[in-house]
Amino acid sequence: MTEISSSASVPSLADSSSLAARMLELIAGGQATSRTELAERLGTAASTISLTVQRLVAQGLVAEEGTHASTGGRPRKVLRLGGSDGYAVAADLGGSHARIGIVVSGGSLSDVSTVPFSMADGPETGLDRLATILGDLAERRGSGTLAGVGVSLPGPVDISSGSVLLPSRMPGWTGFPVRTWLEDRFGLPVAVDNDANLMALGEHSVRPAGARQSITVKAGTGIGVGIIADGHVYRGATGCAGDITHVRIDTAGDTPCSCGNTGCLETVASGAALVRIFRERGVPVTSTLDVIRLATDADPEATRTVRRAGHYLGEVLSANVNFFNPDAVYLGGILSTLEPFVAAVRSQLYEGCHPLATEHLLIERVRLGADAGLVGAGLLALQRAFMTALDSRSIPHPHPSPSLAASPSPSRVPRNHVHR
Numbered sequence: 001m002t003e004i005s006s007s008a009s010v011p012s013l014a015d016s017s018s019l020a021a022r023m024l025e026l027i028a029g030g031q032a033t034s035r036t037e038l039a040e041r042l043g044t045a046a047s048t049i050s051l052t053v054q055r056l057v058a059q060g061l062v063a064e065e066g067t068h069a070s071t072g073g074r075p076r077k078v079l080r081l082g083g084s085d086g087y088a089v090a091a092d093l094g095g096s097h098a099r100i101g102i103v104v105s106g107g108s109l110s111d112v113s114t115v116p117f118s119m120a121d122g123p124e125t126g127l128d129r130l131a132t133i134l135g136d137l138a139e140r141r142g143s144g145t146l147a148g149v150g151v152s153l154p155g156p157v158d159i160s161s162g163s164v165l166l167p168s169r170m171p172g173w174t175g176f177p178v179r180t181w182l183e184d185r186f187g188l189p190v191a192v193d194n195d196a197n198l199m200a201l202g203e204h205s206v207r208p209a210g211a212r213q214s215i216t217v218k219a220g221t222g223i224g225v226g227i228i229a230d231g232h233v234y235r236g237a238t239g240c241a242g243d244i245t246h247v248r249i250d251t252a253g254d255t256p257c258s259c260g261n262t263g264c265l266e267t268v269a270s271g272a273a274l275v276r277i278f279r280e281r282g283v284p285v286t287s288t289l290d291v292i293r294l295a296t297d298a299d300p301e302a303t304r305t306v307r308r309a310g311h312y313l314g315e316v317l318s319a320n321v322n323f324f325n326p327d328a329v330y331l332g333g334i335l336s337t338l339e340p341f342v343a344a345v346r347s348q349l350y351e352g353c354h355p356l357a358t359e360h361l362l363i364e365r366v367r368l369g370a371d372a373g374l375v376g377a378g379l380l381a382l383q384r385a386f387m388t389a390l391d392s393r394s395i396p397h398p399h400p401s402p403s404l405a406a407s408p409s410p411s412r413v414p415r416n417h418v419h420r
């Protein structure tokens with residue numbers, strides 16, 4: 001985190017670049033639109049913020065225009081990412097289809113469509129086809145500048161290399177360098193992360209900036225959690241933070257899980273588990289969608305089973321809510337479209353958490369619905385694009401000092417800073 005030494009009248013170049021990176025991240029994510037908001041979010045002196053904004057404007061990385069008139073106070077200039085015609089193409093990959101769309105700075109999404117995509121085709125065939133589709137999407141847009149590409153994957157991702165790690169639902173993809181492959185293809189910055197993290201990032205961008213700690217659950221075929229800690233995606237030491245799907249739960253007994261272990265939450269509360277449970281009862285379902293249809297038709301057995309799944313998820317979540325004490329739990333993924341599921345999670349959280357943890361806890365479905373991951377992928381791509389631009393340009397100082405002018409620092413922003 002950026003600390004400005006009180007003895008220095010201006011921040012050091014390294015501090016300043018780290019601060020600039022944080023500011024770009026907040027502006028790109030729609031979490032701050034003015035100098036005042038940046039100062040509040042970052043807990044940094046207004047004078048330091050203003051100095052850095054001047055530098056970013058001089059760089060063409062940030063534009064300052066118009067005014068905020070809504071609060072009735074003194075009009076404020078609105079900050080946007082520079083070259084505000086820049087946009088990202090984004091894709092949220094599933095097992096048999098992909099949602100694609102265009103995301104602009106601040107998170108607005110357009111041109112959304114669902115296209116066939118087969119994970120089972122393997123990475124090279126699948127990504128080749130996807131890249132063609134995304135290229136066509138950018139071409140159809142016709143205006144603006146394609147700044148980056150964002151991809152959400154339904155499996156764990158090594159964020160430092162952008163490659164896939166031991167995915168249970170992506171056979172043939174283990175170790176594949178998705179980011180490098182796409183960067184070579186597009187010649188642009190590419191951001192790759194797992195679906196739950198990107199869903200959390202997308203949802204965070206449309207929530208009040210005060211909700212800086214949140215847990216976003218993607219309850220679909222598997223169960224993933226994206227954690228926002230202090231306004232950032234928290235990934236943990238080895239990138240598997242939030243992987244609650246393999247938390248062991250007593251009720252699950254020795255049911256085998258996709259991870260090779262037994263008794264995981266996934267075996268009793270995921271879409272895949274519900275399909276298995278119904279099939280064991282002789283109900284001819286083949287996908288999570290079939291289960292959703294049954295429950296939506298108010299089939300009593302289906303409703304009961306879905307409610308039980310929500311109860312188990314709530315049980316595991318309540319331990320995490322007690323531990324992490326978030327402002328909010330956002331429920332996404334296809335199972336969260338079912339009211340009995342959401343109601344069961346909510347009641348279990350209230351039952352299983354300390355009252356202090358639930359006193360102000362917001363428990364809601366994701367506002368962005370099925371688009372949350374897509375928005376997150378686009379935002380992460382834009383962040384990465386602007387960080388890359390920041391990284392590659394020198395930052396002229398309005399009042400150059402000898403010490404700043406003498407600081408050679410070709411790579412001031414750590415690569416992984418982009419992904420925080």
Ligand SMILES: [Zn+2]
Pocket residue numbers: 245246257258259260261262264266
């Ligand atoms: Zn497991």
